Amino acid sequence: MSNPHIIHLATVAWANGGTLIGADLRGAELSGASLRGADLIGASLRGASLRGADLIGADLIGADLIGADLSGADLSGADLIDANLIDADLSGADLSGASLRGASLRGADLSGADLIGADLSGADLSGASLRDADMSGAKYQEDTLAARIAAAERMDGYTFHLFRLTDGSHKVMAGCRWFTIPEYRAHVAAEYPDTVKARETLDILDFFERRAGA
Numbered sequence: 001m002s003n004p005h006i007i008h009l010a011t012v013a014w015a016n017g018g019t020l021i022g023a024d025l026r027g028a029e030l031s032g033a034s035l036r037g038a039d040l041i042g043a044s045l046r047g048a049s050l051r052g053a054d055l056i057g058a059d060l061i062g063a064d065l066i067g068a069d070l071s072g073a074d075l076s077g078a079d080l081i082d083a084n085l086i087d088a089d090l091s092g093a094d095l096s097g098a099s100l101r102g103a104s105l106r107g108a109d110l111s112g113a114d115l116i117g118a119d120l121s122g123a124d125l126s127g128a129s130l131r132d133a134d135m136s137g138a139k140y141q142e143d144t145l146a147a148r149i150a151a152a153e154r155m156d157g158y159t160f161h162l163f164r165l166t167d168g169s170h171k172v173m174a175g176c177r178w179f180t181i182p183e184y185r186a187h188v189a190a191e192y193p194d195t196v197k198a199r200e201t202l203d204i205l206d207f208f209e210r211r212a213g214a
Contacts, residue, residue, distance in 0.1 A: 031069075076114075091129075126175040130161060141178050143171065150211040152204045154197070162208040170212040172205070181205050181212070 020035075023043045031051040035058055044064045052072045063083045074094045080103050087107045094114045102122040111131040118138045130148060138145045143165050150162040160174040172184050179187060184205055188198050 071109075124176065125173065127157075127159065135163070137166075140173070143178075150208055152207060154200050154204065156197070160201075160204050160208070162211060164212070170208070172208060181209055 019039055020043055021039055021041045023040065025048055026044050026046045028045065028048040030045075030053055031049050033050065033053045036054045037057045038055065038059070040058055040060045040063055042062045043060070045068050046064050046066045047068060048065070049069045050073050051069050053070070053074070055070075055073055055075045055078050057077045057079075058075070059079045060083050061079055061081045063080070065083055065085045065088050067087045068085070069089045070093050071089045072092045073090075075098050076094045076096045078095070078098045080098055080100045082102045083100070083104075085103055085105045085108050088105070089109045090105075090113050091109045092112045093110075095118050096114045096116040097118060098115075099119045100123050101119050103120075104124045105128045106124050107127045108125075109129045110133045111129045113133045115133055115135045115138045118135070120138055120140045122141070130151070133148070135145045136147055140163075146164045146166045148161055148163050149170075151159065153159045158174060160172055163171050163173060165171060170181065172179050172181060174184075177184070177187070185202065188201050188205075192198050
């Protein structure tokens, strides 16, 4: 059970020049907390509630945010390099200009999130919900995204996203895969040809190809 005074202690410590580096804030109730520019490197915020918190420019490098509730939080310009955000709720969060390089976002809810200009290079987005997320100008691997223009889910729950890049080309994100449509077809032919999974995947790629050409 979270300490009812922890939100006060955390914000007061920060306001008075204290450090929250490596702080143990697991399960803490920090909804609406003002932690703008806070130094939370390596902090444990697993399962914490940070709904609507002000984390603008906060340093969360390597922080443990597994299962944390960051819905509606303002993380614009925050540093989340190598942060663990598995199953975190980031719905409606502002992550514009944030650095999420190498972050684990597996199973995270990013629906409706603002990811404009965010750096997602090397991030793991397997199973993440990107519904209605704005990823324009975001960096992923070596590419810059213009928009997500389609999504589809295979019967096994594996989700595919089609992105248009700023250079006008298109790429498919699925789990850790980041391929052009022809590259994905070659991957299917090499890894699981003549299977039900292959037929279903190729149907999705056909759909994406039509959307890319629309």
